[in-house]
Amino acid sequence: MGASFMMVCLLTTSAKAVNEKVVVAVIDTGIDTEHKDLKKTIWINVGETGKDSQGRDKATNGIDDDGNGYVDDVNGWNFVDNNNQVSDQEGHGTHIAGIINTQFTQTKHGSADLQLMALKYYSPKLSNQMNIINTIKAIHYATMMKAQIVNYSAGGAMPEFYELQAIQNARKLGIMMVVAAGNETEDTDVVRYYPASYRLDNMISVAALSKDGGLTSFSNYGKNTVDIAAPGKLIYSTLPQNRYGFLSGTSQATAFVTGHLAAVVADKKPANYKLAFESLFKQAVYSPALKGRTKFQMALLNEIP
Template sequence: MRRFMRHTALGFSRLDALDSRTMLSLGTGLPLAGPIASQSDSFSHEHILVRYDLGSIQHASIGDLAGELVPGLRAVPVPEGSSVAEAIALARADPRVLYAQPDYLVSITSSPNDPRFGSLWGLNNTGQLVGGTPGADISAMEAWSVTTGSPEVVVAVIDTGIDLSHPDLAPNLWVNPGEVGGNGRDDDGNHYVDDIHGWNFVTNTPNVRDDNNHGTHVAGIIGAVGNNELGVVGVNWNVQLMTLKFLNSSGKGTTSNAIKALNYAVQMGAHVSNHSYSGGAYDAAFADAVASARSRGHIVVTAAGNDFSNNDVNPAYPANYVSDNLISVAATDAYDYIAGFSNYGATTVHLGAPGVSILSTVRNGSYGYMSGTSMAAPHVTGAVALIRGLHPEWSYDQVIAKLLTTVDKVADLDGQVQTGGRLNLGRAVTSETVGPRIESASYVPGDHTRIRLRFNEAILPGSFTPDDLVSLTGPEGQGVEVTAVTAVPGSADREFDVSFTSAGIGTYQ
């Protein structure tokens, strides 16, 4: 099975044979690498964690194997004068290495000092709502023990605008680095004049102040400043919120302006955009905009809709545009039930997130409660931003796969959303980050036209197709056509059967 590819959210990397060596330390003259995490104090600078292929180190000395954490995994010192990123780059280039990562620092989990944090059941559900189910939340505190966000990540809030003077949001507002405000010129050449915080596509001006409350509420869920002894806290304590207004004071807008807003977000470098609105029919131009965003690695998060309708049967847009960079979100309540108003869809809605009685920022520096899939979507948008900030080297599909394969399975969402679960940000951030790997490969009992692959963790069934296999060679060295890849029922998406055209009994590679 050496010719199969090892699945990751990004794609596949070759399972080549690893050579046997004995030296388990890192050398010098390390190549430069991209950033490992946004916060340099979030991991040890003295060593990294490296997991070696057991076959490649079977002749290693006893001293080399001392301190092994699990078979093949050990802490390796960072060479003097080198950075953690450089050490990891060198380790990953070693054919013996299965994966290498920082040794992240953890601490006692404590609540942020924002005075109304206790009311944010979606982030930490202690049963504070009468009858609420403790733990029916996104496990934000577990995630915050690793990271609280990154100011390098830009989130586009495509909505009714944002209260720019809100003290819980103002420090996290995106500022266009190429524009000089108030000079009446298009300094950065993007065809928008004085677009300091974004753009108002309703009036075609840089005035992006919220005149409705909806956009400010959404923004607070994503990125209200954390631990500032004020109001609430967002999923991200540190992030950049780009303000793109296309909905008017009544909460209505045109599809054409929504497309312009998405295009602006992508053009100006936003990593993810939140779309907490629904309505209208399929629009080919919008589908093209989502596809264009995909080509730039931009993730689109959408509200599933509030009609308690099956999106598989009655499409709702933009949630139903088909692209692997789009996530559609249903709303759940404090009991882990799907909200009575929420749209659903076993194939078109991806997961659930808190969306009932959500406290967040509103205009005039105030706070208020709202409900809707409009509130569920920004929980997921904030989660995307948090993961992206922790792993800036990941592609959009790696981020999405990590988020969707780490949900909490919830009985009321089974058969209602694609993953059957509700967002668990804590698990997404703290679970193994190297991506799924093939653990075993064998014939399906009694069938010599199917090979069963078992992965070390769940992968998205739709992301594993015949095109994801490099090649399959038959016993006589002939090429063999792979005809289908199907998930094995009951395997929690860890086992897949690869069907192929039979070339006789023997060894397939």
């Protein structure tokens, strides 16, 4: 699906939830912010809320109140149309958001809340290059606005210098990225898939498991380049307009891992991303079926109901 129909979520490795909130940036096709299951989890930019000096609502006054370069970016930003309308016409981003929310809710033990920052980067009407440019802008936005995790369920065959640079900048701030391994049935030790193949230590690459515990027929794999596997076959989740449905892909597996990682941040408050990843992998189980297919032969197996 061109620049592969998948996207990314971010997480600060200082990982201390401000006001008991864990902020995950979902770089995708947007999110239905009015979906009944997601409404309460949508990130709110406090710099664009309340009244301005003239008594107008900052959310709709047409002014960049927080001075971040984006006007009225209350829930995130639409990089496709360069506005604050983050709604999802494709359905993919809303599906991903629902998986993250479900896994976070089912896995966390404390009182922290999840906030999903909607960063719309993808449109099938745009060229691959434009989608990549939007990805880079979205990563910079998530970093600037201090998301604590970036879920990027997407990728492609070619490395991009400015994409790598954006991820490295996020890494300097301790931000973790959970990224899709890809849906091409390729060995990514040989046939690279980016951004997963950048192999930065603040990044986890995720393959997709089928119902039987082995990899799906479509999932990419790699003994040295894929870190973990998670459910990615016929996953039930939210869709726009209060609907639900099943989708498959390493995108869904990536969201599954992101939800667990967000819960780790909420509960453990790890001091850095290495400790966060350590805690995450303690939730996974060894799977002989992943021998030679992933780096650690570990899988998150508890299925979404």
